Amino acid sequence: MTENDKQTEEKIFEAATDVFVEKGMDGARMQDIATHAGINKALLHYYFRTKDQLFSKVFEKIAGRMFSKFAPVFDEKIPLEEKIRFFFNEHISFMKDNPRLPGFILNEINRNPARIKKLLSTIEFGKIWTILCEQHKDELHKYNITQENLPQIMTTIASMSVFPFAAKGILEGIFQNMGVNFDKYIEERKVFAAEFVIKSITK
């Protein structure tokens, strides 16, 4: 039936997500995914014909979840500084629950940049400057934000949020030597990152 169908398909999809995120596209094995889902390997190919198709769907869903975290910022009608604090809070919280996603996404994109092209075109990055001007024209004069340095500022914000998780494997090692707890560091980062950026962009 269609209900049981959804159950099996979802079971497979979740197992595939786990395995792909942990091992990557090349390291993942169809048999491993099947076992994780508690089904036969042939059933995998019955629902998702090939490994590439299965991976594509998993990747697109994950990447979509990640990038969608950037969008709400432009909807809220709150001051710019609050938006920055809001973003770091939401984004870092999300990654704290899914710490392996950043590394997975970054790696798979570098391995096959074409894969992200479709997702990217749905978000209108080119219009961000316009949106910024419209929503914050009355407070923008307080900050050092121009159309020219916007890419620098945006990538800085993204990097401060994403990097700690993308480099988790290294940082945990370093922090251990320094007597720092990673989870506590992450919790503190929500505020630190926001205030760090705000201070720097304020005239």
Added chain:
Amino acid sequence: MTENDKQTEEKIFEAATDVFVEKGMDGARMQDIATHAGINKALLHYYFRTKDQLFSKVFEKIAGRMFSKFAPVFDEKIPLEEKIRFFFNEHISFMKDNPRLPGFILNEINRNPARIKKLLSTIEFGKIWTILCEQHKDELHKYNITQENLPQIMTTIASMSVFPFAAKGILEGIFQNMGVNFDKYIEERKVFAAEFVIKSITK
């Protein structure tokens, strides 16, 4: 002869580096490395017994080159702000010549965190605060740097430098939509990142 030996071994090592960096450990094929080196596949196993051994040596050399860029900062007897500018200049320049290295290292570490443990223990991260106090005790009062927020500041610096390359595949796509040139962005980042950090840590 030993000279020919070194030639072949180096030829293999360089080919292995190229292939591993491009495809990753799981995606790389021994036959592909052999072909790139212009030799027989069996000769690969003659010089480096297994794929894991070959990969380990390649990875350790690459990671070593990367991390060594952090060290010179503590040797120079220049003001703190100059050190920050110096670091971004050197580090970003190095990555500009080797843009795939950051993504490669981050990914392989997440895939096998134990691999980095040895390299990390050689650098005394725990002593950085002490070194900082010794070298800059007369100017440290000008900045908001404490032993507590040092991990936040250090990871921020690292992230601003590394992230643009680790996320190159995405950024190039986004920048295209915004009419921004990636190389120009990278060149500008050397200065932007340094001044961004300096402004934020200055009291």
Added chain:
DNA sequence: TTTATATTTGACCGCTTGGTTAAACCGTAT
């Protein structure tokens, strides 16, 4: 109950993979 359709399985296939082996090759010291 029978029939038609969708789901699930075990067995199987061709191919690629990392790795091995025995023989050929080559410079050199005797």
Added chain:
DNA sequence: ATACGGTTTAACCAAGCGGTCAAATATAAA
């Protein structure tokens, strides 16, 4: 010349891979 050491090769192997297929099973309509 020849005997010897390290170097290089073609041929080969077992294991693992993604993927297929025909048969078995479950499901629901007739």
